[in-house]
Amino acid sequence: xxxxxxxxxxVTLRPESVGGAMPSFYARDxxxxxxxxxxxxxxxxxxxxxLENGTYILVRx
Amino acid sequence: xxxxxxxxxxxxLAGMAVGALTRAYLLRADFRIYPTYPHGWVTHLxxxxxxxxxxxxxxxxxxxxxxxAAAFVALAAQQFREVRAAERDSLAALERIERVARGADYVxxxxxxxxxxxxxxxxxxxxxxxxxHVLGWQVGLAAGIFSLLVAAGFRQGRQVGxxxxxxxxxxxxxxxxxxxxxxxxMAVGLQESRRYLLRHGQGxxxxxxxxxxxxxxxxxxxxQAIAHDAAAAxxxxxxxxxxxxxxxxxxxxxxxxxxxxxxxxxxxxSALVEGVRRVPLLESARRRPLGSAGTR
Numbered sequence: 001x002x003x004x005x006x007x008x009x010x011v012t013l014r015p016e017s018v019g020g021a022m023p024s025f026y027a028r029d030x031x032x033x034x035x036x037x038x039x040x041x042x043x044x045x046x047x048x049x050x051l052e053n054g055t056y057i058l059v060r061x
Numbered sequence: 062x063x064x065x066x067x068x069x070x071x072x073x074l075a076g077m078a079v080g081a082l083t084r085a086y087l088l089r090a091d092f093r094i095y096p097t098y099p100h101g102w103v104t105h106l107x108x109x110x111x112x113x114x115x116x117x118x119x120x121x122x123x124x125x126x127x128x129x130a131a132a133f134v135a136l137a138a139q140q141f142r143e144v145r146a147a148e149r150d151s152l153a154a155l156e157r158i159e160r161v162a163r164g165a166d167y168v169x170x171x172x173x174x175x176x177x178x179x180x181x182x183x184x185x186x187x188x189x190x191x192x193x194h195v196l197g198w199q200v201g202l203a204a205g206i207f208s209l210l211v212a213a214g215f216r217q218g219r220q221v222g223x224x225x226x227x228x229x230x231x232x233x234x235x236x237x238x239x240x241x242x243x244x245x246x247m248a249v250g251l252q253e254s255r256r257y258l259l260r261h262g263q264g265x266x267x268x269x270x271x272x273x274x275x276x277x278x279x280x281x282x283x284x285q286a287i288a289h290d291a292a293a294a295x296x297x298x299x300x301x302x303x304x305x306x307x308x309x310x311x312x313x314x315x316x317x318x319x320x321x322x323x324x325x326x327x328x329x330x331s332a333l334v335e336g337v338r339r340v341p342l343l344e345s346a347r348r349r350p351l352g353s354a355g356t357r
Contacts, residue, residue, distance in 0.1 A: 038251055042302035048250030050237040056250050061304065 005061065008046050011037045013054040069121035069194065072201065073114075076190025079205040080113020081106075083212045084182040096175075105175065108144060112179040116186030121194050138183065145176035160299060161292040161308055166282025166343045173344065174218075181212045221267065221287065222338030224274035225319070229330045230266040232259060232322060242266055244313045244320035247305070254305045258322070261298060263330055265291075265337055267319040275317035276348035283346040284310040287321060287337060294336025296326030 009023040011033050018024050025040070027033035037048045037056045046058040088096065088105055096105055115134050122130040149172040156162050163171075185208040193201025221227070230242040234255055239246040241264035249255050267287075269275040277283055288308040299306040308323040325333060350356065 034252060038253065041251065041304075045302050045304060047247075047304045048254070049248045050250040052236065 005059065007057050007059055008044050009040050009058040011040065011056040011058070017053060018055055069118075069125065071198065072121055072190040072194035073117045075193045075198070075201050075205060076117025076120075076186040076188075077110070077113045079189035079209055080116050080182040080186025081110050083185045083209055084109025084113065084178060086209070086213055087178045087181065087216050089216065105178075108141070108179055109182050112138075112141065112183040113186040116183035117190040119187050120191035124194060138180075141176055141179045141183075144179060145172045148172040148175045159289070160297060161289045162285060163289045164282050164285030166280070166345045167286040167289065169345055170286075170341065170343045178215075181215060185209055185212050219342040220338060221278075221283075221340040221342060224271075224342065225267040225269045225278060227265060227267050227334050227337050229334060230264040230320065232262050232264045234259070239322065241311075241320035241322050244311055244318060246309050246311050246320060246322050249305050251305070254303075258305070258324065261328075262322055262324050263295075263328075263333055265321040265323075265330075265333060267321070267337065269317050269319070271351065273349050273351045276350050277342065277346055278319045279312050279317065280346040280348065282343055283340075284312075284319070286343055286346070287319075287340050288323075290340045291321060291323050291333060291336055294327075294339075295323065295329065295333045298324040298326055 007022055009025065010018050011025045011027055012018050013027055013030070013033055015024070015026045025036050027036055033056060037058065040046065040058050041048050044058055044060065046060045049057050049059060051057060085106060088102060088109075096102060115137050119131055119134050122128075122134065149168055152163065152168045152171060156168065185205070188208040189201055189205035192204035233240050234249070237248050237250055237255070239249055239255075239258060244266070249258065267278060269278050288310050292308055297306070297308065306324045308321065310319060310321050312319050321337065323333065
Protein backbone atom coordinates (compact mmCIF):
# COMPACT_ATOMS: atom_id res chain seq x y z
CA UNK A 1 0.00 0.00 0.00
CA UNK A 2 1.38 3.38 -0.96
CA UNK A 3 0.97 6.19 1.50
CA UNK A 4 -0.53 9.18 -0.25
CA UNK A 5 -0.54 12.89 0.35
CA UNK A 6 2.59 12.89 2.50
CA UNK A 7 5.77 14.85 1.82
CA UNK A 8 8.52 12.41 0.92
CA UNK A 9 11.39 14.85 0.46
CA UNK A 10 12.26 18.53 0.27
CA VAL A 11 14.66 20.22 -2.12
CA THR A 12 15.49 23.80 -1.23
CA LEU A 13 17.73 26.75 -1.96
CA ARG A 14 17.03 28.15 1.49
CA PRO A 15 17.88 25.60 4.19
CA GLU A 16 16.75 27.99 6.90
CA SER A 17 13.17 27.86 5.56
CA VAL A 18 12.61 24.15 6.07
CA GLY A 19 12.62 22.03 9.18
CA GLY A 20 11.26 18.84 10.67
CA ALA A 21 12.10 15.18 10.31
CA MET A 22 12.02 14.74 6.56
CA PRO A 23 14.74 14.10 4.00
CA SER A 24 15.93 17.55 2.96
CA PHE A 25 18.31 18.29 0.10
CA TYR A 26 20.06 21.62 -0.21
CA ALA A 27 20.73 22.82 -3.73
CA ARG A 28 23.35 25.45 -4.55
CA ASP A 29 21.44 26.97 -7.44
CA UNK A 30 18.21 26.60 -9.42
CA UNK A 31 19.73 24.19 -11.94
CA UNK A 32 20.84 21.85 -9.19
CA UNK A 33 17.47 22.13 -7.47
CA UNK A 34 15.75 21.23 -10.73
CA UNK A 35 18.07 18.26 -11.27
CA UNK A 36 17.78 16.94 -7.71
CA UNK A 37 14.01 17.25 -7.81
CA UNK A 38 13.83 15.41 -11.13
CA UNK A 39 15.95 12.54 -9.84
CA UNK A 40 13.95 12.24 -6.65
CA UNK A 41 10.67 12.45 -8.54
CA UNK A 42 11.64 9.56 -10.84
CA UNK A 43 13.07 7.51 -7.97
CA UNK A 44 10.19 8.01 -5.56
CA UNK A 45 7.42 8.13 -8.20
CA UNK A 46 6.43 11.40 -6.56
CA UNK A 47 5.08 14.69 -7.84
CA UNK A 48 7.17 17.84 -7.52
CA UNK A 49 5.45 20.97 -6.26
CA UNK A 50 7.00 24.42 -6.16
CA LEU A 51 6.17 26.31 -2.96
CA GLU A 52 7.59 29.41 -4.66
CA ASN A 53 9.75 30.34 -1.68
CA GLY A 54 12.81 28.58 -3.03
CA THR A 55 11.56 25.16 -1.91
CA TYR A 56 10.30 22.15 -3.87
CA ILE A 57 8.42 19.39 -2.09
CA LEU A 58 7.95 15.84 -3.37
CA VAL A 59 4.53 14.40 -2.69
CA ARG A 60 3.03 11.08 -3.60
CA UNK A 61 -0.66 11.50 -4.43
CA UNK B 62 -41.62 -33.97 -20.78
CA UNK B 63 -44.24 -33.91 -23.52
CA UNK B 64 -46.26 -30.74 -23.08
CA UNK B 65 -49.93 -30.02 -23.60
CA UNK B 66 -49.03 -28.38 -26.90
CA UNK B 67 -47.09 -31.29 -28.38
CA UNK B 68 -43.35 -31.86 -28.44
CA UNK B 69 -41.45 -29.28 -26.38
CA UNK B 70 -38.29 -29.48 -28.48
CA UNK B 71 -39.14 -26.93 -31.19
CA UNK B 72 -40.03 -24.33 -28.58
CA UNK B 73 -36.92 -25.08 -26.49
CA LEU B 74 -34.76 -24.80 -29.62
CA ALA B 75 -36.44 -21.54 -30.60
CA GLY B 76 -35.92 -20.14 -27.12
CA MET B 77 -32.29 -21.19 -27.02
CA ALA B 78 -31.62 -19.64 -30.40
CA VAL B 79 -33.16 -16.31 -29.41
CA GLY B 80 -31.44 -16.31 -26.01
CA ALA B 81 -28.03 -17.15 -27.43
CA LEU B 82 -28.47 -14.52 -30.16
CA THR B 83 -29.33 -11.97 -27.49
CA ARG B 84 -26.15 -12.74 -25.58
CA ALA B 85 -24.02 -12.74 -28.71
CA TYR B 86 -25.41 -9.40 -29.82
CA LEU B 87 -24.77 -7.86 -26.42
CA LEU B 88 -21.15 -9.01 -26.48
CA ARG B 89 -19.39 -6.24 -28.20
CA ALA B 90 -15.77 -5.34 -27.77
CA ASP B 91 -14.80 -1.80 -28.67
CA PHE B 92 -11.65 0.22 -28.08
CA ARG B 93 -11.85 -0.52 -24.39
CA ILE B 94 -11.05 -4.17 -25.25
CA TYR B 95 -13.36 -5.61 -22.71
CA PRO B 96 -14.30 -8.47 -22.51
CA THR B 97 -10.89 -9.70 -23.56
CA TYR B 98 -11.09 -11.37 -26.93
CA PRO B 99 -11.17 -14.34 -27.47
CA HIS B 100 -11.28 -16.10 -24.13
CA GLY B 101 -13.58 -13.64 -22.42
CA TRP B 102 -15.92 -14.11 -25.38
CA VAL B 103 -15.87 -17.89 -25.06
CA THR B 104 -16.68 -17.69 -21.37
CA HIS B 105 -19.53 -15.26 -21.75
CA LEU B 106 -20.97 -16.87 -24.86
CA UNK B 107 -21.04 -20.28 -23.14
CA UNK B 108 -22.69 -18.83 -20.08
CA UNK B 109 -25.16 -17.08 -22.36
CA UNK B 110 -26.08 -20.38 -24.01
CA UNK B 111 -26.60 -21.97 -20.58
CA UNK B 112 -28.77 -19.01 -19.58
CA UNK B 113 -30.75 -19.36 -22.82
CA UNK B 114 -31.31 -23.07 -22.16
CA UNK B 115 -32.58 -22.35 -18.66
CA UNK B 116 -34.96 -19.69 -19.96
CA UNK B 117 -36.12 -21.88 -22.84
CA UNK B 118 -37.16 -24.89 -20.77
CA UNK B 119 -39.14 -23.09 -18.11
CA UNK B 120 -42.49 -22.71 -19.93
CA UNK B 121 -42.48 -26.21 -21.49
CA UNK B 122 -41.55 -27.63 -18.06
CA UNK B 123 -44.43 -25.84 -16.37
CA UNK B 124 -46.81 -26.88 -19.14
CA UNK B 125 -45.77 -30.50 -18.64
CA UNK B 126 -46.45 -30.10 -14.91
CA UNK B 127 -42.81 -30.81 -14.25
CA UNK B 128 -42.68 -28.48 -11.29
CA UNK B 129 -39.48 -30.01 -9.95
CA ALA B 130 -37.77 -29.18 -13.22
CA ALA B 131 -39.16 -25.65 -13.18
CA ALA B 132 -37.99 -25.11 -9.60
CA PHE B 133 -34.60 -26.44 -10.51
CA VAL B 134 -34.36 -23.91 -13.33
CA ALA B 135 -35.10 -21.12 -10.85
CA LEU B 136 -32.38 -22.49 -8.61
CA ALA B 137 -29.88 -22.70 -11.45
CA ALA B 138 -30.57 -19.09 -12.34
CA GLN B 139 -29.07 -18.13 -9.00
CA GLN B 140 -25.70 -19.27 -10.27
CA PHE B 141 -25.45 -16.23 -12.47
CA ARG B 142 -24.93 -14.11 -9.43
CA GLU B 143 -21.48 -15.67 -9.43
CA VAL B 144 -20.80 -13.99 -12.77
CA ARG B 145 -20.91 -10.59 -11.17
CA ALA B 146 -18.56 -11.62 -8.36
CA ALA B 147 -16.14 -13.25 -10.81
CA GLU B 148 -16.02 -10.19 -13.07
CA ARG B 149 -15.60 -7.88 -10.12
CA ASP B 150 -12.76 -9.98 -8.68
CA SER B 151 -10.82 -10.21 -11.91
CA LEU B 152 -11.17 -6.50 -12.68
CA ALA B 153 -10.29 -5.56 -9.10
CA ALA B 154 -7.15 -7.70 -9.33
CA LEU B 155 -6.08 -5.84 -12.50
CA GLU B 156 -6.97 -2.53 -10.94
CA ARG B 157 -3.89 -2.43 -8.74
CA ILE B 158 -1.56 -2.45 -11.71
CA GLU B 159 -3.56 -0.26 -14.11
CA ARG B 160 -1.80 3.02 -14.79
CA VAL B 161 -5.17 4.72 -14.73
CA ALA B 162 -7.55 2.78 -12.52
CA ARG B 163 -11.14 2.25 -13.63
CA GLY B 164 -12.42 3.07 -10.17
CA ALA B 165 -14.81 1.10 -8.00
CA ASP B 166 -17.94 2.48 -9.69
CA TYR B 167 -16.79 1.45 -13.14
CA VAL B 168 -15.74 -2.03 -12.03
CA UNK B 169 -19.07 -2.52 -10.29
CA UNK B 170 -20.91 -1.23 -13.34
CA UNK B 171 -19.17 -3.66 -15.69
CA UNK B 172 -19.75 -6.60 -13.32
CA UNK B 173 -23.43 -5.68 -13.00
CA UNK B 174 -23.86 -5.48 -16.76
CA UNK B 175 -22.33 -8.94 -17.28
CA UNK B 176 -24.68 -10.45 -14.72
CA UNK B 177 -27.73 -8.65 -16.06
CA UNK B 178 -27.09 -9.67 -19.66
CA UNK B 179 -27.39 -13.33 -18.72
CA UNK B 180 -30.79 -12.63 -17.20
CA UNK B 181 -31.73 -10.74 -20.36
CA UNK B 182 -30.91 -13.70 -22.56
CA UNK B 183 -32.77 -15.95 -20.13
CA UNK B 184 -35.81 -13.68 -20.43
CA UNK B 185 -35.80 -13.46 -24.22
CA UNK B 186 -35.35 -17.24 -24.38
CA UNK B 187 -38.32 -17.72 -22.03
CA UNK B 188 -40.51 -15.36 -24.09
CA UNK B 189 -39.60 -17.02 -27.40
CA UNK B 190 -39.98 -20.58 -26.16
CA UNK B 191 -43.12 -19.84 -24.14
CA UNK B 192 -44.97 -18.17 -26.99
CA UNK B 193 -43.84 -20.86 -29.42
CA HIS B 194 -45.02 -23.57 -27.04
CA VAL B 195 -48.41 -22.07 -26.27
CA LEU B 196 -49.34 -20.09 -29.40
CA GLY B 197 -47.40 -21.76 -32.20
CA TRP B 198 -44.27 -20.92 -34.10
CA GLN B 199 -45.60 -17.90 -36.02
CA VAL B 200 -46.39 -16.01 -32.83
CA GLY B 201 -43.20 -17.41 -31.27
CA LEU B 202 -41.10 -16.04 -34.10
CA ALA B 203 -42.69 -12.60 -33.84
CA ALA B 204 -42.36 -12.54 -30.04
CA GLY B 205 -38.77 -13.77 -30.27
CA ILE B 206 -37.78 -11.02 -32.67
CA PHE B 207 -39.63 -8.44 -30.59
CA SER B 208 -37.90 -9.47 -27.35
CA LEU B 209 -34.54 -9.54 -29.13
CA LEU B 210 -35.11 -5.95 -30.26
CA VAL B 211 -36.10 -4.88 -26.76
CA ALA B 212 -33.00 -6.55 -25.33
CA ALA B 213 -30.86 -4.91 -28.01
CA GLY B 214 -31.93 -1.57 -26.59
CA PHE B 215 -29.94 -2.43 -23.48
CA ARG B 216 -26.69 -2.68 -25.41
CA GLN B 217 -26.05 1.00 -25.50
CA GLY B 218 -26.30 2.56 -22.06
CA ARG B 219 -26.35 6.29 -21.47
CA GLN B 220 -23.13 8.11 -22.12
CA VAL B 221 -21.35 11.23 -20.89
CA GLY B 222 -22.02 12.87 -24.27
CA UNK B 223 -25.73 12.66 -23.47
CA UNK B 224 -25.53 14.89 -20.39
CA UNK B 225 -22.60 17.18 -21.17
CA UNK B 226 -21.08 19.10 -24.06
CA UNK B 227 -17.51 17.97 -24.65
CA UNK B 228 -15.07 20.27 -26.44
CA UNK B 229 -11.32 20.70 -26.86
CA UNK B 230 -9.64 23.24 -24.60
CA UNK B 231 -6.26 24.94 -24.30
CA UNK B 232 -3.64 24.17 -21.67
CA UNK B 233 -1.68 26.93 -20.05
CA UNK B 234 0.36 27.58 -16.94
CA UNK B 235 0.12 30.40 -14.44
CA UNK B 236 3.38 30.14 -12.53
CA UNK B 237 3.41 26.42 -11.75
CA UNK B 238 -0.35 25.89 -11.88
CA UNK B 239 -1.71 24.02 -14.87
CA UNK B 240 -5.04 25.21 -16.25
CA UNK B 241 -7.41 23.74 -18.82
CA UNK B 242 -9.11 26.91 -20.06
CA UNK B 243 -9.83 28.49 -16.68
CA UNK B 244 -10.10 25.28 -14.64
CA UNK B 245 -7.21 24.75 -12.27
CA UNK B 246 -5.77 21.24 -12.58
CA MET B 247 -2.54 20.79 -10.61
CA ALA B 248 0.74 22.33 -9.54
CA VAL B 249 3.71 21.10 -11.58
CA GLY B 250 7.06 21.97 -10.02
CA LEU B 251 9.50 20.76 -12.66
CA GLN B 252 10.17 23.11 -15.57
CA GLU B 253 10.89 20.24 -17.91
CA SER B 254 7.55 18.60 -17.07
CA ARG B 255 5.74 21.90 -17.67
CA ARG B 256 7.36 22.21 -21.09
CA TYR B 257 6.47 18.60 -21.90
CA LEU B 258 2.85 19.08 -20.83
CA LEU B 259 2.51 22.20 -22.97
CA ARG B 260 4.04 20.47 -25.97
CA HIS B 261 2.28 17.10 -25.80
CA GLY B 262 -0.63 17.49 -23.40
CA GLN B 263 -4.22 17.89 -24.46
CA GLY B 264 -7.18 19.31 -22.64
CA UNK B 265 -10.91 18.81 -22.83
CA UNK B 266 -13.76 20.63 -21.13
CA UNK B 267 -17.07 19.00 -20.25
CA UNK B 268 -20.01 21.31 -19.70
CA UNK B 269 -22.89 19.66 -17.87
CA UNK B 270 -26.28 20.51 -19.38
CA UNK B 271 -28.22 20.67 -16.10
CA UNK B 272 -27.88 20.29 -12.34
CA UNK B 273 -28.31 16.51 -12.44
CA UNK B 274 -25.50 16.25 -14.96
CA UNK B 275 -23.35 18.54 -12.85
CA UNK B 276 -23.85 16.40 -9.74
CA UNK B 277 -23.14 13.22 -11.69
CA UNK B 278 -19.94 14.56 -13.25
CA UNK B 279 -18.76 15.70 -9.83
CA UNK B 280 -18.72 12.16 -8.42
CA UNK B 281 -15.30 10.64 -7.98
CA UNK B 282 -16.43 7.42 -9.67
CA UNK B 283 -17.61 9.07 -12.88
CA UNK B 284 -14.47 11.22 -13.10
CA GLN B 285 -12.20 8.23 -12.64
CA ALA B 286 -14.08 6.41 -15.39
CA ILE B 287 -13.58 9.41 -17.71
CA ALA B 288 -9.83 9.42 -17.00
CA HIS B 289 -9.60 5.68 -17.62
CA ASP B 290 -11.54 5.70 -20.87
CA ALA B 291 -9.73 8.79 -22.16
CA ALA B 292 -6.45 6.93 -21.66
CA ALA B 293 -7.94 3.89 -23.40
CA ALA B 294 -9.04 6.07 -26.33
CA UNK B 295 -5.79 7.91 -27.09
CA UNK B 296 -3.12 6.06 -25.10
CA UNK B 297 -0.91 7.43 -22.39
CA UNK B 298 2.61 8.87 -22.38
CA UNK B 299 3.49 7.97 -18.87
CA UNK B 300 5.83 5.63 -17.09
CA UNK B 301 6.65 4.97 -13.48
CA UNK B 302 8.26 8.01 -11.95
CA UNK B 303 6.22 10.54 -13.91
CA UNK B 304 3.10 11.08 -11.80
CA UNK B 305 2.62 14.52 -13.38
CA UNK B 306 1.50 12.82 -16.62
CA UNK B 307 -1.35 10.98 -14.95
CA UNK B 308 -4.60 12.06 -16.63
CA UNK B 309 -6.52 14.31 -14.29
CA UNK B 310 -10.18 15.22 -14.15
CA UNK B 311 -11.02 18.26 -12.07
CA UNK B 312 -14.23 20.16 -11.39
CA UNK B 313 -14.65 23.91 -11.43
CA UNK B 314 -16.60 24.39 -8.21
CA UNK B 315 -18.30 27.58 -9.37
CA UNK B 316 -19.71 26.37 -12.67
CA UNK B 317 -19.62 22.58 -12.42
CA UNK B 318 -17.61 22.40 -15.62
CA UNK B 319 -15.10 19.58 -15.69
CA UNK B 320 -11.61 19.72 -17.15
CA UNK B 321 -9.50 16.81 -18.32
CA UNK B 322 -5.79 16.88 -19.05
CA UNK B 323 -3.96 13.96 -20.62
CA UNK B 324 -0.64 13.34 -22.39
CA UNK B 325 -1.75 11.10 -25.25
CA UNK B 326 0.21 8.80 -27.53
CA UNK B 327 -2.29 9.22 -30.34
CA UNK B 328 -2.19 12.96 -30.93
CA UNK B 329 -5.77 13.35 -32.12
CA UNK B 330 -8.04 15.77 -30.32
CA SER B 331 -11.13 14.47 -32.13
CA ALA B 332 -10.41 10.91 -30.93
CA LEU B 333 -10.05 12.22 -27.40
CA VAL B 334 -13.28 14.24 -27.50
CA GLU B 335 -15.18 11.30 -29.00
CA GLY B 336 -13.68 8.93 -26.43
CA VAL B 337 -14.84 11.16 -23.58
CA ARG B 338 -18.33 11.50 -25.10
CA ARG B 339 -18.65 7.74 -25.14
CA VAL B 340 -17.71 7.13 -21.53
CA PRO B 341 -20.63 5.22 -20.04
CA LEU B 342 -22.66 6.95 -17.37
CA LEU B 343 -22.20 4.75 -14.35
CA GLU B 344 -25.34 3.61 -12.60
CA SER B 345 -23.79 4.00 -9.19
CA ALA B 346 -22.51 7.50 -9.96
CA ARG B 347 -25.81 8.90 -11.26
CA ARG B 348 -27.19 11.73 -9.20
CA ARG B 349 -30.56 13.39 -9.56
CA PRO B 350 -30.80 16.39 -7.26
CA LEU B 351 -33.51 17.82 -9.56
CA GLY B 352 -35.68 14.84 -8.64
CA SER B 353 -35.46 15.43 -4.92
CA ALA B 354 -38.36 16.68 -2.84
CA GLY B 355 -38.69 20.47 -2.75
CA THR B 356 -37.05 20.93 -6.14
CA ARG B 357 -39.02 22.58 -8.88
